[in-house]
Amino acid sequence: MTMDALEAMYTTRAMRRIKTDPIPELVQKKILDAAIRAPSGGNTQGWRFLLVDDSGVKADLAPIYRKCMDSLWSTIYKPRIDAAEANPEDPESIEFMKLVRSASYLGDHFEDYPLILFGFSQFDTSGGSIFPAIWNAMLAARVEGVGSALTSVFQFRLDEMNEVLGVPEKGGWKFSACVTFGYPTGRWGVAPRRPAHEVSYRNSWDGELGFEIPEPLWSME
Amino acid sequence: MTMDALEAMYTTRAMRRIKTDPIPELVQKKILDAAIRAPSGGNTQGWRFLLVDDSGVKADLAPIYRKCMDSLWSTIYKPRIDAAEANPEDPESIEFMKLVRSASYLGDHFEDYPLILFGFSQFDTSGGSIFPAIWNAMLAARVEGVGSALTSVFQFRLDEMNEVLGVPEKGGWKFSACVTFGYPTGRWGVAPRRPAHEVSYRNSWDGELGFEIPEPLWSME
Numbered sequence: 001m002t003m004d005a006l007e008a009m010y011t012t013r014a015m016r017r018i019k020t021d022p023i024p025e026l027v028q029k030k031i032l033d034a035a036i037r038a039p040s041g042g043n044t045q046g047w048r049f050l051l052v053d054d055s056g057v058k059a060d061l062a063p064i065y066r067k068c069m070d071s072l073w074s075t076i077y078k079p080r081i082d083a084a085e086a087n088p089e090d091p092e093s094i095e096f097m098k099l100v101r102s103a104s105y106l107g108d109h110f111e112d113y114p115l116i117l118f119g120f121s122q123f124d125t126s127g128g129s130i131f132p133a134i135w136n137a138m139l140a141a142r143v144e145g146v147g148s149a150l151t152s153v154f155q156f157r158l159d160e161m162n163e164v165l166g167v168p169e170k171g172g173w174k175f176s177a178c179v180t181f182g183y184p185t186g187r188w189g190v191a192p193r194r195p196a197h198e199v200s201y202r203n204s205w206d207g208e209l210g211f212e213i214p215e216p217l218w219s220m221e
Numbered sequence: 222m223t224m225d226a227l228e229a230m231y232t233t234r235a236m237r238r239i240k241t242d243p244i245p246e247l248v249q250k251k252i253l254d255a256a257i258r259a260p261s262g263g264n265t266q267g268w269r270f271l272l273v274d275d276s277g278v279k280a281d282l283a284p285i286y287r288k289c290m291d292s293l294w295s296t297i298y299k300p301r302i303d304a305a306e307a308n309p310e311d312p313e314s315i316e317f318m319k320l321v322r323s324a325s326y327l328g329d330h331f332e333d334y335p336l337i338l339f340g341f342s343q344f345d346t347s348g349g350s351i352f353p354a355i356w357n358a359m360l361a362a363r364v365e366g367v368g369s370a371l372t373s374v375f376q377f378r379l380d381e382m383n384e385v386l387g388v389p390e391k392g393g394w395k396f397s398a399c400v401t402f403g404y405p406t407g408r409w410g411v412a413p414r415r416p417a418h419e420v421s422y423r424n425s426w427d428g429e430l431g432f433e434i435p436e437p438l439w440s441m442e
Contacts, residue, residue, distance in 0.1 A: 002225050002226070002227070003225070003226045004223050004224070004225070004226065005223070005224045005225065005226040005228070005229035005230075005360060005361075005363075005364050006223070006255070006361070006364065007226070008226040009226075009255050009258050009259075009357050009360060009361070010255075010258050012258075012260075013260070014260060025431075025432055028432075029417070029432060029434050029438060030438055032417035032418075032421050032434065033417050033434050033437060033438045033439075034227070034230050034231075034438075035417065036414045036415070036416070036417045036420065037230050037231050037233075037411070037412070037414065037437075038230075038356065039233075039234070039235060039371055041373065042297075042298065042301070042320065043320055043412075045414060045415050045420065047420060048420055048421070048422065048426075049417070049420060049421040049422070050421070050422045050423070050424075050425075050426065050428075051421065051422070051423045051424070051430070052423075052424055053423070053424070054423075054424040057424050057425070076263075077263065080263070095264075099263065099264055126348050126352075126373055126376075126397060126398075127347050127348015127349055127351075127352050127397075128348055128352050128355075128371065128373055128397070128398055130348075130352075131347075131348050131349050131351075131352030131353055131356070132352055132353075132355070132356035132359075132371075134349075134353070135259065135352070135353035135356050135357070136230050136356070138353075139226060139230060140226075140227070140230065142226075143226050143227065150260055150349065150353075152262065152347055152349055155347075165425055165426055166425040166426040166427070166428075167426050168426060176347060176348075176349070177347075177349055190258070191258070191264075193257045193258065193266060194257070194266050195257075196250070196253035196254050196256065196257045196270070197253075199257065199266065199268060199269055199270060200253050200269070200270040200271070200272065201269065201270070201271045201272070202271070202272045202273075202274070202275075203271075203272070203273055203274070203275040203278050204271075204278070204386055204387040205269075205271065205386055205387040205388050205389060206387070207271075207387075209272070210246075211246055211249075211250060213250050213253065213254050216254060216258075217250060217251055217254045217255075218254075
């Protein structure tokens with residue numbers, strides 16, 4: 001399949017509600033082959049991609065993932081959840097609680113995703129040598145009509161995750177990202193964003209950008 | 222302009238040799254608007270994008286950048302340079318020295334890039350909430366025929382870089398990436414990569430992937 005590059009970038013939003021249909025081998029190949037096209041510092045390609053589609057492995061990972069989600073809610077996300085519960089009618093609260101429900105859904109259905117990708121990087125401290133590859137994988141999936149969601153919450157229980165996956169202690173391999181894949185039940189669309197001109201400067205921090213981008217420069221219509 | 226998503230992903234290779242022609246405003250808008258379409262953890266969009274096109278600012282940054290390059294050669298890259306100089310006929314050495322010359326070219330011509338993007342992230346430790354955005358910016362530039370190169374060597378002298386750009390000490394903003402842009406003098410192409418099946422596993426580390434991808438799944442022909 002083919003798709004316009006802008007359509008792929010603009011409509012690759014987190015797709016956590018999916019069908020359990022398996023991801024065909026050709027689509028898996030396209031996902032991995034796109035990933036390795038990404039740049040890496042010094043072109044070292046210090047990456048490894050681990051696909052999980054075995055139900056036993058998923059069943060071992062799922063309870064670990066759900067414990068990580070509990071940690072997320074009770075630590076990093078706690079202030080935002082408290083704020084949202086204090087002002088449930090606030091549009092920002094509504095948007096955030098939608099995200100919380102969607103992320104919870106992923107945890108509750110971890111075993112149901114037909115394909116899960118784990119990305120590892122070697123000696124990469126910034127993430128700059130692995131996340132372009134991860135994002136390419138997600139864009140390539142989008143081109144094939146496959147939804148994805150990026151999550152890093154395994155960070156809370158890396159030892160347990162590494163043990164299930166057999167990640168070696170030596171070699172400097174660091175877990176960077178987990179991406180779930182599946183054919184979506186919902187519709188593709190452009191996710192809401194704060195406009196670029198509100199988060200961009202020119203020539204110095206807070207420097208006037210010189211233009212505004214009030215509407216997305218690509219749309220479904 | 223439009224372009225197939227795979228063509229954009231497969232042919233966005235580091236383009237350091239460029240013309241000095243300015244980057245039109247519409248292209249700048251497309252770069253920034255694509256960047257903000259990327260995902261971020263909890264959709265916090267904790268990013269800032271700083272475009273530099275002022276010759277004075279570039280002149281202030283260039284010597285800092287070149288000192289960072291000197292640090293790179295004498296530290297992280299030293300073992301690879303020594304190895305390449307010891308075996309100059311080795312294909313790997315030849316490839317690596319090409320990269321060294323290309324990276325040196327960028328440093329030598331830092332002032333000549335018509336547009337330079339600095340990406341900052343807030344409270345993002347993994348890079349997962351900024352590098353998809355940075356890579357989108359590079360892909361959007363590619364669609365418009367604009368080459369880019371990602372470099373993070375300012376890490377060696379962050380204080381000096383931050384001072385020139387006026388990055389505030391408060392707010393938790395962290396420099397993530399610097400991307401040079403320009404219309405390339407050379408040709409677009411698919412950069413060589415180690416095949417995906419050599420860096421991918423299934424269900425466990427070292428687990429048999431189950432297929433091979435001997436040739437790129439997209440090509441110029």
